[in-house]
Amino acid sequence: MAIETILLAVGPGDADRLDRLAEETIEVAGPAGARVVLGHVFTREEYDSALDNLEFDRNADEVSADDVAARHSTVRELVAQLDAADVEYEIRGRVGDHGESIVGLARDVDADRIVVGGRRRSPAGKAVFGSVAQEVMLSAPCPVTFVRADTK
Template sequence: MAIETILLAVGPGDEERLDRLAEETIDVAGPTGARVVLGHVFTREEYDTAVDNLDFDTTADEVTADDVATRHSTTRDLAAKLDAADVDYEIRGSVGDHGESIVELAKDVDADRVLVGGRKRSPTGKAVFGSVAQEVMLSAPCPVTFVRSDTK
């Protein structure tokens, strides 16, 4: 199966994993020539906070999730790393439940691979707090690569 589209899903808490997420994405996208969809998912509260923090003029125009994702520092940092590696990408934003939104975005862009970050968590922690990465791995329409934070 050829890899033509990679969804690199980012959200809150991924700042510590940006280098690893970028490296893993470039390692796959570079040799295959795949296009990367840099998807940033926000809950409604995260979206509203980001709109306020990024000083959007909400009286002039409607502010879309794509607009917020494009200006978000996490997405800009990853975009700079993809630019430096000459990897083709587009930025997409989504508002909703993190896991469900990532799976829907993967379907929408017809992703051949999803890269998602996470941290090590005990089985009890996953059961009590849930796991976005676990939900994506179980529900995505394509293979998922889990990128854990460096443990140095």
């Protein structure tokens, strides 16, 4: 099966693993000539906060989640790395539950692979706090690559 579209899902907790996420994505997308969809999912609270932090004029403009995602610092860092590697990409934003929205976006863009970051958690921690990466891995319509931050 050829890989044509990779969904690189990023969120608020991924700042410490952006380089690893970019490396893993570029390693597959570059040789395959795949398009990368940079997907940033916001909860409603995160979205409202981002609108304020990025100084969008809510009254003058119709602001989409795609617009907010494109201006988010994590996405801009990844864009710079994808540009440097000459990898084609587009940016998509979503507002909603992180796991469900990532899986929905993967379906919407017909992703052949999802790249998602996470951190190590005990089974009890996953049960109590949940795990976006685990939800994505269990519900995804395609294979998922899990990227953990360097543990130096």
